[in-house]
Structure formats: structure tokens, C-alpha cells
Amino acid sequence: MSQDIQTNAQIQIELREPEQNRNAFQRFLRRFSGNSLALIAFIVLMVIIAVSIFAPYIAPYDPAKSDIVHRLQPPSLAAPAKGGFPHILGTDQQGRDVLSRLIYGGRVSMSVAFAVVAVAGAIGTVIGLISGYFGGWVDLVFMRLVDIQSSFPGLLVALTFVMVLGPGQRNLTIALLIVGWMIHARMARSQVLTARESTMVESSRAIGCSMPRILFGHILPNVISPLITTYVLEMAHMIEAEANMSFLGYGIQPPASSWGLMIGEGRQYITNAWWLVVFPGLIIGITVLCLNLVGNWVREEFDPLQKGRH
Amino acid sequence: MKRYILMRLLYTVVVILGVSILVFVITHVIGNPVNTMLPLQATDAERAALKHQLGLDKPLMVQLSEFLGGMFRLDFGKSWWQQVPALGIVLHKIPATLQLVATALVIAVVVAIPLGIIAAYKPGTLLDRILTTTSLIGICLPPFWVGLMFVLFFAVKLGWFYTSGYGTIRHLILPALTLSVVPMGHLAQIVRFSMAEQLNAQYSITARAKGASDFAVLFAHALKNAATSIVTMGGMDLGRLLAGETAAVEVVFGWPGFGTLIVDTIGRQDFPLLQAEVFLVAVIICFINLAVDISYGYFDPRIRY
Amino acid sequence: MTNAEDIIIVKNLIKHFPVRGGLMGKPTSWVHAVDDVSFTIKKGQTLGLVGESGCGKTTVGRLVLNLIKPTGGEVYFENKNIYDKKQCSEKEFRKCAQIIFQDAFSSFDIRKNVESIVGEPLVVHGLAGGKELKERVAELLRTVGLKPEIAREYPHTLSSGQKQCVGIARSLALKPKFIVGDEPISALDVSVRAQVLNLMRDLQEKFNLTYLFISHDIRVVQYLSNYIAVMYVGKMVEMAPTEEIFAHRLHPYTEALLTAVPIEDPRLRRPREILQGEVPSPVDPPPGCRFYPRCHYAMKRCKEEDPQLVEKAPGHFAACFADFHSSERII
Numbered sequence: 001m002s003q004d005i006q007t008n009a010q011i012q013i014e015l016r017e018p019e020q021n022r023n024a025f026q027r028f029l030r031r032f033s034g035n036s037l038a039l040i041a042f043i044v045l046m047v048i049i050a051v052s053i054f055a056p057y058i059a060p061y062d063p064a065k066s067d068i069v070h071r072l073q074p075p076s077l078a079a080p081a082k083g084g085f086p087h088i089l090g091t092d093q094q095g096r097d098v099l100s101r102l103i104y105g106g107r108v109s110m111s112v113a114f115a116v117v118a119v120a121g122a123i124g125t126v127i128g129l130i131s132g133y134f135g136g137w138v139d140l141v142f143m144r145l146v147d148i149q150s151s152f153p154g155l156l157v158a159l160t161f162v163m164v165l166g167p168g169q170r171n172l173t174i175a176l177l178i179v180g181w182m183i184h185a186r187m188a189r190s191q192v193l194t195a196r197e198s199t200m201v202e203s204s205r206a207i208g209c210s211m212p213r214i215l216f217g218h219i220l221p222n223v224i225s226p227l228i229t230t231y232v233l234e235m236a237h238m239i240e241a242e243a244n245m246s247f248l249g250y251g252i253q254p255p256a257s258s259w260g261l262m263i264g265e266g267r268q269y270i271t272n273a274w275w276l277v278v279f280p281g282l283i284i285g286i287t288v289l290c291l292n293l294v295g296n297w298v299r300e301e302f303d304p305l306q307k308g309r310h
Numbered sequence: 311m312k313r314y315i316l317m318r319l320l321y322t323v324v325v326i327l328g329v330s331i332l333v334f335v336i337t338h339v340i341g342n343p344v345n346t347m348l349p350l351q352a353t354d355a356e357r358a359a360l361k362h363q364l365g366l367d368k369p370l371m372v373q374l375s376e377f378l379g380g381m382f383r384l385d386f387g388k389s390w391w392q393q394v395p396a397l398g399i400v401l402h403k404i405p406a407t408l409q410l411v412a413t414a415l416v417i418a419v420v421v422a423i424p425l426g427i428i429a430a431y432k433p434g435t436l437l438d439r440i441l442t443t444t445s446l447i448g449i450c451l452p453p454f455w456v457g458l459m460f461v462l463f464f465a466v467k468l469g470w471f472y473t474s475g476y477g478t479i480r481h482l483i484l485p486a487l488t489l490s491v492v493p494m495g496h497l498a499q500i501v502r503f504s505m506a507e508q509l510n511a512q513y514s515i516t517a518r519a520k521g522a523s524d525f526a527v528l529f530a531h532a533l534k535n536a537a538t539s540i541v542t543m544g545g546m547d548l549g550r551l552l553a554g555e556t557a558a559v560e561v562v563f564g565w566p567g568f569g570t571l572i573v574d575t576i577g578r579q580d581f582p583l584l585q586a587e588v589f590l591v592a593v594i595i596c597f598i599n600l601a602v603d604i605s606y607g608y609f610d611p612r613i614r615y
Numbered sequence: 616m617t618n619a620e621d622i623i624i625v626k627n628l629i630k631h632f633p634v635r636g637g638l639m640g641k642p643t644s645w646v647h648a649v650d651d652v653s654f655t656i657k658k659g660q661t662l663g664l665v666g667e668s669g670c671g672k673t674t675v676g677r678l679v680l681n682l683i684k685p686t687g688g689e690v691y692f693e694n695k696n697i698y699d700k701k702q703c704s705e706k707e708f709r710k711c712a713q714i715i716f717q718d719a720f721s722s723f724d725i726r727k728n729v730e731s732i733v734g735e736p737l738v739v740h741g742l743a744g745g746k747e748l749k750e751r752v753a754e755l756l757r758t759v760g761l762k763p764e765i766a767r768e769y770p771h772t773l774s775s776g777q778k779q780c781v782g783i784a785r786s787l788a789l790k791p792k793f794i795v796g797d798e799p800i801s802a803l804d805v806s807v808r809a810q811v812l813n814l815m816r817d818l819q820e821k822f823n824l825t826y827l828f829i830s831h832d833i834r835v836v837q838y839l840s841n842y843i844a845v846m847y848v849g850k851m852v853e854m855a856p857t858e859e860i861f862a863h864r865l866h867p868y869t870e871a872l873l874t875a876v877p878i879e880d881p882r883l884r885r886p887r888e889i890l891q892g893e894v895p896s897p898v899d900p901p902p903g904c905r906f907y908p909r910c911h912y913a914m915k916r917c918k919e920e921d922p923q924l925v926e927k928a929p930g931h932f933a934a935c936f937a938d939f940h941s942s943e944r945i946i
Contacts, residue, residue, distance in 0.1 A: 148328045153553040156572065156591060160333055160584065163576045164341035203722035205682055207518070207736040207789065208709030218724045243452050244558050248573055264453055267562070270458060271466050278462075281455030288450040 031301050038297035041290035044216025048287055052107040059100035060085035064255055067095030072273045091273040092266065101257050102279060108258040109284075112169060113238035116176045121231050125220075131185065132192030133215055139189075146186055154179040158241065162250045172251045176241055180234060187230045191223035225298060232295035236288040243284050259284050315600070322596040327378075327590045330532055330585060338370060347390070352562035364390065377585070386589065387582040391574075395601070396586035400571065404590070405562070406476060407567035411551045414489035415544070422494045423540070426501025427528060433506050442502060454558035458489035461493060468559035474564035485563040489556060493547040497540065504539045507530035537609040545602035552598075553591040622793060622825050623656040623679065628688035630674050634898060647897045648674045650849040651688075653924070656842070658792075661819070661826040663836030663857070665872065666846035667894070675846070676795040679827060680712055681705065691875060692793065713791040716813075717798035719782030723770045728768035729756075729781055736788040755784040759814060776807035782815065793825045800835060812838055833872050837861070845869050848905040849897050851924055855931040865933035866891045867910050904935075912937040 029039075043225075051058055061084075073091040074267075075098075089098040131142045161175035197200060200222070204214045243260030245251035252258040254265070257282040266276025319513050344366070361367045365376070380387060386396040422445075431436040464484060465473040471484045508514060509532050517527045557569030564570075569585075575583045630649040656662045666672045671741045677683045679690050681697050689696050692712060695703040716722040723732050737743040743751050753763035759780040770778060779799065786794055796815065800808045816839060818824060830836045836843055837857055844854040845868060853866040864870050871890050891939045892909040895901075904917040905909070916936055926936040 076593075143448055144328075148325050148332070152329050152588075152592060152595065153550060153555060155557065156554050156588065159572065159576045160336060160588075161552075163584070164337055164578055195338070199716055199718060199721040200724055202677075202682060203714070203716060203785075204724075204735075206680060206714045207739060208706055208707065208787070209735075209739050213739065221726050222724065240452055241442060244454070247454055247558050248561065250576060263452075263458070267458060270462060277455070277458050281452060281458070284455065285447070285451040288452075289447060292446060 004194070019161065021065055035297055035301075038293050040298075041293035042062075044286065045290045045294060047107060048196075048283075048290075049110065051103055052110045055103045055107045059103040061097035061100040063096060063104040063257060065096060065100040066162040067091070067094065071095040072269065074218075074273070075275050089279050090273070092262075092276055093269055093273070098262075098275060098279060101262060102259070102283060105259050105262055105280065106283065106287075108169060108238055108252055108256060109242055109260070109287075110244045110256070112173050112176070112252075113235050115173050116180050116238045117231050118233045120177050120180040121184045121227075121234070123188075124181040125188045127181075128185035128188025128190075129192050129215055129220065131291060132189035133196055133211070133219070142185070142189070146182055147183050154241065158245060159250060162245065167250050167253050169252055169256065172242065172245060175245075176238055179241075180238060183234060184227070184230060187227060191226055192219055193224055195219045229295050231298040232298060236291035236295070239284060239288055239291070315604070318600050318603070322593075322600070326589065326592040330381060330589055331378075333588045334374060334585060335370075337581050337584065338366070338373060340542045341579065341581070343390070343581060346579045361486055381585075381589070386586040389580050389583045391578045391580045391583065396580075397590075398581060400568070400586045400590055402569045403566065406565060407552065407556055407569060408491060409482065410486055410556060410560075410565060410567060411548065413486035414491060415548060416552065417486060417490040418493040418497055418547075419488075419544070422497035423501050426498045427505055427533070429498070429502045430505035430509060430532075431524070431528065438502070441498060444499040445495040445502075448491045449499075451491070452558075453488055453492055454562050454578060456491050457485065457562040459560050460484050460488055474562075476564070476566050481563075481565075485565055488559050488562075489551060493544070493551070495570070496543050496547055500539050500543045501536065504536035505532050508535045511535075534609060538606050541605050541609065543601055545598050549595045549598045552594050554558040554587070620658045621655045621695060622658040623654075623827070624691040624694075625652060625654050625675075625679060626691070627883055628652045628675065628678055628690065629865045630671070630683070630688045630724050631686045644899050647849045647900055652846070652849075652851045654686075654842075654844055654851070654854060656793075656825055656827060658820070658825055659823045660841040661828050661839045663833075663843040664827060664829045664846060665833045665835065665836050665838030665843060667831055669848075670773065670846045670896070671763065671849040671892070671897070672831075672846050674799055674896065676714070676797050676827060676829050680714055680795055681708060682714075706740070710789045711791055712793045712795070713781055713786040713789065715779075715786050715794060715796045715799040718802050719778040720770055720775075722782060723778075725770050727769075728766065729768050729770070729773075732770070733766070733784045733788060740789065742789075751788070752784075755788055756781075757795075758787060758818070759784045774807075775803050776810065779803060779807070779811055780814065783811075783818070787822075790822070793827070795827045795829065798831070799828075801830065801832070808835075815839060845872065846893055848900065850905055850934065851932075852906065852935070853933045855922070855928075855933075859928075859931055863928065863931070865927050865931065866906075866935045867912050867937070868906050869933075889927060903945070 070087075070091055071093055073087050073095075075088060075090040077086050079086050087097050087099070089102065094100065112135050120262055127142070131139045152174065158172075158175040158179050161178055162171055165171040165174065194217070200218060201214055205220050209218070239259075242251055242258060243263070246260035247264040249264060252261045254261070262280040263277050266273065267279070270277050343364075344360050348356060348360060357366070365373060368376075377387075383478050384397060388394060389396045389399055390398060425441055428443040432438055461473050461484065465471050471480050472478075475481045505528075509527070511532075514532055517531055518524075522530075552568070554569055554572045556565075556567065557573050559565070560567045560569035562572060571583075572587055574580075575587060628649055629651055631645040631647055633665050634644045634646060650671075652671075652675055654662060664672045665676060674683070681690070685698065689698065689699070692703065693706060697703045697708055697712075730749070730752050731738075733755055734743070734748050737748060737751060749766075752766055756763050756765060761777060761780050761784070765773070765777065765781075770781070773781065779802075783799075799815065800811050803811060812835070819826060819839075826839065828836055828839050833843070833845075838856050842854065843857050843860045845852050845860075845866065847868050852865065853860065853869045855865075860869065861873065864873060880940075882928070890909045895908060896906055902921060903919055904913075904922050907913050907917045910917065912916075912935075914936060920936075922934045922936050924932045927933050
């Protein structure tokens, strides 16, 4: 802080350069300065999400249409003999276009992960905020639940639920939801525990703010960046979990497709059709990697306590 | 210390009981294994008979108390699928997985710790950046896919190892290598991070200033202080792997271990077997956590129980 | 002075904080942060509360504002018990009693600009909105000597003096009658301190405010206070009108505090009381005077019995068995 005081009556302020006048997008891009890797990851992620959303307009083939004559065609840029778009990533054991299946499979993988993180994130965050703010027996019960869960791997819980509910996209989502909400609750709780003791909260109470106003108006916006980091990293985690479960045959069921299921189905042809396994795995890896890079970037960039102070 | 361990053990019992009851209630309230066990055309009488035979027609509280009574004698009942005591099957499968996980962790530690230290020693260099990026990529790739890639390259293309099976070292290397990738990434990152932190700490600077060699600063001071976070991470990975996360990789390599057993159990809706597995997983994880906690006291003399 | 109305009456205030340990989180011991503290403040006057850090003075401030619940004792604001919801609704009390924090910046929601920080009390109590809110905020900023344009700024762009002034403006928004200043100038640069003190004095005259001024520095307190109260490890050891306490201090701890104050004239050398020994822990303190281990005048009795705060001279209270007078010494 440069000059501290001028006159008794008027304390001068320097107006900052008109940062506010830049448009939102420019300001957003500036956030990436010095971290080009995160920017690339962000763009790749946006492309993958866009392709998943607009799959019907982008996929060159119907992902379910089999063509036994042209089965297990290797990747090729040449147009197939029957005409039409080249099978860039080859065809599978039923002659279906791998690229199209990858695009539609991504749709399923992304929507499972997104649904889980959205619902689990919302439920977990609210529970964690309330539990952390009030403490007491609610918090005690919650902490014991978390302890039990942490001594128990998510995969086994998810498998148990799929076993009793039956496989499929909906039940897989439910199973992952049950596994996934606690980490958000835990995260929100730990953030609130720190924020609860802050002068900011005391000041809000001193002027007479209501509990919801303090919790959702002041605490939540200030702890949102670690929470968003958790959402992004959990999204990656859920994509991996979905792939794992589908690969084992307890997730997405054919004829629907997801990246994990494609690897599971292509596995037996691996010796003569490597492309069935290599591409879905690569795209899982790329998506998860990008989510991790973006998540870490959010953590470093948007922490108000790190940025605000000089 | 004794008191602390005793309290922890007591707590462990509570956690194991809680988890077991939770799984029991979930499976018995929502689940309906009879439909999977009988063919589609089975009559209602046949279904009812099987239900009676499995004891599923009794009130839930009776079933639960019978289950808990058995659990205290470590008797989870006979596996519905194999008709032998469930715990025996599980214990029989553990050594294969233990062998795999132990090998994987040894590989991970041997590779990751030196690399992490090198990266921390010269932070910001090209080598450091390559190592941190590679370890992140390693964590992000699905292990079962990595396993398939290893099969494709080392087994199919080069023919060095068997694609699947169990018994010799040529069977063991590929699945162990596959499973080591994620812990390797985790460990490399945590070693790199905490060592860099320790090397920047005041005491390291003091040690250097008084003329200690780089080697002494790295190994005598920084590594010991970074050890708690390394052990925590290693313990978490060990717990995860022993608790069934090996399933997909075991399936890829046809490894007859605990993971494969879990996958089969789920497919066959074998409740007693599942309960035995859940019990064992909870025990393993609780004891790993306890061991990790106790090790803190060794690495960090400030911690007393 | 005597006919002024008592606006704040504090009676036997006690606050013990649990020290948690063990597996089930049962308290294993208690921190006696505030032990049997009583005082009154008259309308339009200032009570200065002095003591070293950790003596419980901040806790007293929080208790008087009902920001934390006491273990025992009562606080009356305008003859209404503030801990009794029937007598004094929390929302109404918040309008009357406010706080100025030591570190204003950390008391702000740094994602909000100055306007919403200063205007929030008005919004919360539904007192102003829209254009009126803007005008009220501008007026408040002018009152504390800031330019209204500052309203669009964010806290981290302000200087430390400006931050504290914004904090004061926020406290004034509800037109309170009583303000607790919790070390309001301790975190400020020396150059700004006098200015903020002057501002606080001006505001007191303008709005007939009552202050509880908390500080570790008796010299700072002296400037604003009509009365001064000295605390030591959770207990009040001396309380008297400002001139009286400087002239006739009756407690050895007060003496140590006063002789620690530097004086401008180097020719006026005076013996300094340097305190020996450690501050006793407020965790489950032993019986006896808490100042006993560090006291030059300690007697056998001090170790066994806790001296009570008694009126030794008219309006002058002290908690000490020794009947010593060091009034001959001049600061």
C-alpha cells in the first residue's frame, strides 16, 4: 500500500486501471496467463464436451449400425469401398464405426460423471456447510459416517449397489452418487470450520446477518474455489470410476456404449484389432488429464485469500 | 501409546461392525438374489423354496442377529455359489493379490522416490517438468487400459511375457508393473512436492550454511521430514489396492486373486461371500491406517500418543 | 458526570472455554478467559479496557456484544438483559451495539466492494435499498472522512487507514448508541493512528456514542477514556477514572503497565518496573492472586486467597491486599 494518508478529512484513493471495463471473456483469458498448459487443457475439455453434446450432428455414422462385411477394419483415411466417410479410427467386431461410437460413448461417460458430480456436489456441499457451521451432534454423526466411508473403498460400495439394483446407466449413476457425495461434504465442512472462526463471519454476525445469509452469502462465495476444484477433480474421478465399472460389465450395458465398455468389449480382439482398445483408453486418459490440469489451475488461480492480499 | 492403540482397535471394531451391518441391510433389503440364481422359467414354488433354503424368508432382524452372531465367530456362512465357508474362499484368494500388490508397490517405491528427489533437487528444470508431467499422466490413465497396452506391446508384440495366467515371474511382471503406475505417479508427486518444501525450509538452509553436503541435507534431513507424507500416500495406495481396486487389472491378466473374486461375487450375488470380503477389506484398511499413524511417531518425534 | 445514565452494566461476567481432548471430544480442562468481571459505562462516555494479549479483554468485548455466550453473569444494555431474548431481541440489539475490529480488512467479505460492505447492515435490517442505499453509503463514507467515490473500490485496493475508516463506516451504518472498539488502531501504521483516534473522538461527540475501547496500550486508551479498567489473566485488577488511575494507581500490575510507557523527556528518568516470571496459564488457574508469581509486593496471603475488587477510594476499585500507594512517583 503506497501512500497511507493525505489529509485528515479526505483520504485519497488511486483509481485502478479500468480492469472492470474489459469484457468478461478477456478477463477470463487473462486468468490463464502464465499457464498455457491449463488453457490448452481447458480448450480440449470444451471440445470434448461440445462434441458429446452435439454428437448426433458430428458423428459420421450411426454408432449402433452394424456392418458385418466391413468388420474389424483398421483405421484408414481412405473412403471405404462402399462409399461414405472414411472410418478414421476403424470399425469394431460388428462393423460399427469406432469414431462414432467414441463420440456417443463420450456422451454417456460425460453425462454419468456430470450427473454424479452435480447432484453429489450439491447435496454434499449443503450437508457439509450446515454440519460444519453448526457442529454439535449433527456434525458428530456426520464425521463418524465419513470415518466409516474412508475405511471402505468406493469401488466395493458402488459394486454392492449395482449388484442389488442391477447394472445400467441409471443405477450406475445412483451407485456412484452414494459413493461420491461424502468427499464434497467433507471438503465443504473443512472449509466452513476455518471460515466460521474468521473475523468476516464475526463481523457479519455483529451487524445482524441471518444464518443463511452468512452461510450462503458470505462463507460459500469465499470458499467456492476449493469446492470447484473438488468438483472438477471428482468429475475426473467419476469418469475413471464409470470406465472401471463398465469395463467390468457392471456399468453401462450394451447396446449403449461408453468409453469403458468399449475397452471391455474390444479386449478379446486386442491381438488383431488394437484400435478397439487404444482409442477409448486414450480419450479417457486425455479427458481425465485435462480435468486434473484445469482443477489444479482453479485451485491456484481463484483462491481469494491467495489473490486478494498484497 | 498403548492406550492410544487400544482405543484405536476399539474404534476399528466399531467401524467394521458399522460397515458390515450397512452392507448387510443394503443387500437384504434391496437385493433379490433368487432371481439371478434360478432360471427365468422357475416357478414361484421353486423360488420360495430357494428363499427358504437360503434363510431369506426370515424377518430381517432375525437374519441380522444370526449374521452378527456368526460374525463374532468369524463365520460368515457358506458361499451360496461354492458351498464352502465364505471366509475360507476369501483368505485363499488373498495371497495372490498380496503378491501382486507387494511387487507393484516395491516397483513404485524404487522408481518414484529417487525420481521425486531428483526433481525436487533441481526444481523448474526440464527434467523436473518432464517428471511431474509424466507422473500426472500416469495417474490419469485407467490402469486396466495400461495393462492392455502392456499386453499388446510386451506380450503380443515382443513376446517377453505371458498375456495372462498365474504362477511364474513371467506371469507376475506385467500385472505388477501395471498396478505400480498409479502409486508411482502419486509417490513421485508427493516426494517431489514435500522434498521441495523441506529443502526450502529454514533448517535445510541452515544445514547447507553450516557446510553439510547436498547428499546429507537430502537424505539425513529432508527425506526424514518428508517421510510422513510419503508414508501417508503409500498407505492410502496400499489400502486401495488391497481393497479390490485391483479387480479390473486382475481380470485383464486372468489373475486368480481377490479382485477377480469380488467381480465374480457381484455377478453371482453371493451375499455371504460379499460379507466376508467386506469384513476383510475393512480389517485390512483399518490396520493399514493404524500402522501409518504409528509410523508418524517414529518419523516425527513431536507426535505423541 | 454522576447524573449520566448507565447504558452498559456488566455483572459478574464469566467465560470459560473448554479445552477439548480425548476420543469423544469431552472437555479435559477449561480456559478461564473471563472470571467475574463487572463494570458500568455511562452514556456518551468511554471505558478503556487494558491488559496484555490473552488477558481476556477481547472476550469481554465479544461477550458484551452477545457475539459469544457467557458461562455466567449478565450484561444489561439500557437496563435490558441482552442474553434474555424476551427482554432484548437480538436483531434490535445489533442495531444499537456495534464493533470496530482490529483488522478491518479481515472483517470484510473481500469479494464485495466498499458500497456493499458499508451498506450491508442497512440491507440486512431492511432499512434502505436502491438509490437511497447509495446515498446513505455515500453519507457514511463522508462522515468517516472518505470520498464517496471509494464505494466502487474493493477492499484490497485500499490503504490500511482507509480500510479502518470503511470498517468504522460499516459500524456506524445502523446509528448505534454503543460501540466496542477492539484494538481499533493497533494494526494501523503509526502515521494513521492519531487520525483514526481523532475520528473516533469526533464521532463520539457528534453522535453521543458510548465506547468500550479495548487496547493493550494504556497510552492509547488514555486519550479517549473517561474510565480505565485493567485486566490480568481474566480478572479485573483495577478500575478508576482516567486521571485518578494515572495519579494514584493501586495495583502493582497497573504500575508495571504505566512505567512501561515511554516518556518524551529523557531528563525525567524514572525507575521502571520490569516484570519477572511468566504469565500464568489461564487453563484451570490455581487459587490465589493471579499476579502473585510476578508481584514485587507479594505476601503469603496472596498465594492462598484471591483478592476481590473493592472500592479503595471513591470511584477507584482495585483487587490487591497490599495497601501500597505509589502516587508519589510521577510519570
